[in-house]
Amino acid sequence: MSANNPLVSDRNVEFLLYEVFDAEALCRLPAYEEHSRETFDLVLQTARKFAREVLFPTYKAMDEAPAHMEGGGIKVHPLMKQLFPKLVEQGGVAMTRPHEVGGQQLPHTVATLVALYGMAANLSAVSYIGLTAGAAHLIETFGSEALKAEMMTRMYSGEWTGTMALTEPHAGSSLTDVKTTATPTAHGYHMLRGNKVFISGGDQDLTANIVHLALARIDGAPPGIKGVSLFAVPKLRVQEGKLVANDVQCAGAFHKMGWRGIPSIALNFGENDDCRGWLVGEPHRGISQMFQMMNEARLMVGMQGIATASVAYHEALEYARTRPQGRPLGSKNPSRPQVPIIEHADVRRMLLRQKAIVEGSLSLGVQAARYADLAAHAATPEERRRAFLLLEMMTPVVKSFAAEKGFESNALAVQVHGGYGYTSEYLPEAWLRDQKLNSIHEGTTCMHSMDLLGRKVVADQGGALRLLGDEIGVTVRRAAAAGLDAGLGSAIERAMALVGEVTMGLASLGLGGRVEEMMRHSVDYLDMFSTVVISWQWLLQAAVAREKLAGAPSAPSAELYEGKVCTAEYWIKTELPRVDHLAQLCRSGEDSYVRMNPGWF
Ligand SMILES: Cc1cc2nc3c(=O)[nH]c(=O)nc-3n(C[C@H](O)[C@H](O)[C@H](O)COP(=O)(O)OP(=O)(O)OC[C@H]3O[C@@H](n4cnc5c(N)ncnc54)[C@H](O)[C@@H]3O)c2cc1C
Structure with missing residues (x-):
């Protein structure tokens, strides 16, 4: 490294x-x-x-x-x-x-x-x-x-750790199918029985105890998602002032391609009928309560995707500056020394794409974090509501864009390293392995595309989408005032209008009961939507950079600002045009993979 x-x-x-x-x-x-x-x-x-x-x-x-x-x-x-x-x-x-x-x-x-x-x-x-x-x-x-005093304080102080114990062998994307059971007792706790899989940090020898925040069904609960409750299930329970085993067994660790510092394990609750769990919040409200942790985790997974792409991008940048190979196209004289590979246009293409993905998604990640702060603490209820709606809508985008495009970015970092990138002597291959998880855990990309299209953009009769349009409008005017090429802003506004039209068309299919058709291209919809949102973030960064350039900045700052404007132009001119094609797919009803009979593969 x-x-x-x-x-x-x-x-x-x-x-x-x-x-x-x-x-x-x-x-x-x-x-x-x-x-x-x-x-x-x-x-x-x-x-x-x-x-x-x-x-x-x-x-x-x-x-x-x-x-x-x-x-x-x-x-x-x-x-x-x-x-x-x-x-x-x-x-x-x-x-x-x-x-x-x-x-x-x-x-x-x-x-x-x-x-x-x-x-x-x-x-x-x-x-x-x-x-x-x-x-x-x-x-x-x-x-x-009581739970706060016994568990929360020890977790916040780092004395104990916590996990998120949702997934079961048959219930991954479909948490409706959680089967772990919780039988009430007269003592204020429930007896839990069931199997969880992939639980990250589900066991470790770092701390005295671990608290699993687990989903389970109370006996007699209604079927489906509305019958799922949330429990705190400690590995060891406090009994007469001592920590004793709570019948939570580590059934095995998965061998993973990345994220190797933390185990992901299979957990069994109640093999000996002695696993106690304490209800957290209301019975049958487990999923809606768990959404607090899931939404936080989704934004964090987005940041994990950005971080993993970032470290690899910087490694590739350094490698490209120092690795000599070949000569410029116009000067092939073998007596001349080889040039660092960053001198080759195609290597700069790969680096620029990584920069666009890393810094574009990071800008969106910070934007979303700001919405989270305002949703909780802005001065008026209107401002808090506005920030909340935008945050909700951005959550699947932050998570999935960073994971999917981050993977592409990590693959480019391997490519910049040539043959060395494919070896474990260098780190880019390890980061590529780490990155792959981010499009799977905390909901696969498909699940997030359905969340965006089926819930977020249609929330409040499209209110969140209109708010996004307003935000984009403000940025476009700022960019024009800063003196940026007006074509960049108008391209984004046109793309956003197209997103609005496509959304209305798809929403009306859904309202008419044709949900399968509405959702057929949801992943393309997510791609289209994310491309516009990241273009907006690039325009915003370029507008600020252009304003700063007008103020005669120091030489290193001027380099940063020029780089921002150039990268914004790259993304908006080369990536944003894909939106037309994606919109066409979403609207066309093109159905080859629906018609593709499983037997024809
Ligand atoms: C390393 C690792 C760490 C993890 N950590 C945790 C953790 O700490 N806690 C926890 O609870 N879970 C954890 N998970 C589980 C993770 O959240 C699930 O793996 C994920 O939600 C997908 O579930 P699944 O594996 O059952 O895949 P499935 O749900 O079986 O999905 C398989 C494929 O089918 C697709 N698919 C499924 N349903 C549909 C549908 N209705 N429509 C269209 N496509 C569909 C999916 O998109 C996916 O491509 C972890 C997983 C891994 C690999």
Whole structure:
């Protein structure tokens, strides 16, 4: 790995945080009034140093020797044992939570970027922290005071970890089919029985205990999704002041292509009829409550995708600057030295595409985090509602775009390395393996496309879509005032109008009961929608860059701004035109894969 790999560009983070999204303005909201640019810079500085000096050097060793099953439980990598207390000390578990529960009450806009550095350095190592944060937050929001005192506080302090225990062998995408059962008792807990699979961090030898936030059906519950409840199921339960086994068995670890620092395991609850679970929130409201953790996790998966693409992009950039090979097309004289491969136009094409994907999706990730802050803390109910609707609509886009295009970006990083990229001597192949998971866990891309088209864009009679149109309109006017080529803005507005027309057409099919036709090209719809949204984010970055260029910036800043304008032009001129084709597919009713009889394959 390159010693010069920054994992994430600090200057770009500063650009997004302060120049594009004005994070300092958040400090005017009562929830964040104790913060300032100084506190934001301090946490970011600490995170960068930790990521580069402590986390990144452990990545390769942990990828090569995965967490594994031994003696009925999971043994993590010895380096993970050293890292875990340091990760807890960084404050990541409760960074955005209020002081009352031991948090730092930091805006998501900043915390997201703090997390990004750790994810780029060693994705699976930091995911213990992310899972614990989400699980503890569920108990904070929906749990009883007793659960908060016993479990949440220990999770936020890092004494115990948490997991998300949803998936079962027959219930992955379809959580409606969860079969784990919960039998009420007279003692305030339920007896759980069932099998979960793929549970990340489901066992480990890092902490004294683990709390699984698990979905199960209370005996006699209604069928379907409305009969699923949420339980806190500890690996060890507190009994007479001691921790005793709670009949939660680790049934085996999956051998995975990536994310090797954290195990994904099969868990059995109640093999000996002695597994106690405590109801979290209301009975039968498990899925809607779990959505709090799932939505947080989806945005985090988006950031994981961006982080994994980012670290590989920076590695490829460094390699391209230092790897000599070949000569310019116009000067093939063999007596001349070879040039670094970055001199070849096609290598720059691959690097530019990676930059467009990484920095375009990062801009959207920060935009979404800002919506999350405003949805919770903006001054008026109208502003909070507006931010909430936009956040809801952007969640499947952040998650899926970063995962799908991030995979393409990671593959390009391998390609830039040529034959060396295909070897495990170099890290791009490992990041490519890590990235693949992001389009699968937390809902596959298809599930997110159906969420976007079937729920999010049609919510509030298309209200969220209109809000997005307004946001784009503001950016287009800003870009024009900054002096950017007017064709860029008008192309995005035209594409957005097309998205609106396609959505109305598809929604009317759905309203007419033709849901299968509405959803036939949902993945193409997601692709179309994401392409427009990322174009908007590029126009926004280019508009800010053009404004700054007018103010005679320093030479390094001018390079950043010129690069932003050039990348925006690249994306909008070469990628946005795909929207016409995707819109045509969505509207055409083209049905080859529906007609394709399974027997014909
Ligand atoms: C490494 C790893 C870590 C994980 N961590 C966790 C965790 O911590 N907690 C947890 O609960 N789960 C976890 N999961 C599970 C993960 O969320 C599921 O694997 C995922 O939701 C997909 O479910 P499945 O594997 O059963 O695939 P399936 O649902 O069987 O899907 C298989 C394919 O069919 C498609 N498909 C399925 N249904 C439909 C449909 N109705 N319409 C169209 N296409 C469909 C899917 O898009 C996919 O391409 C993890 C998985 C992995 C691999």
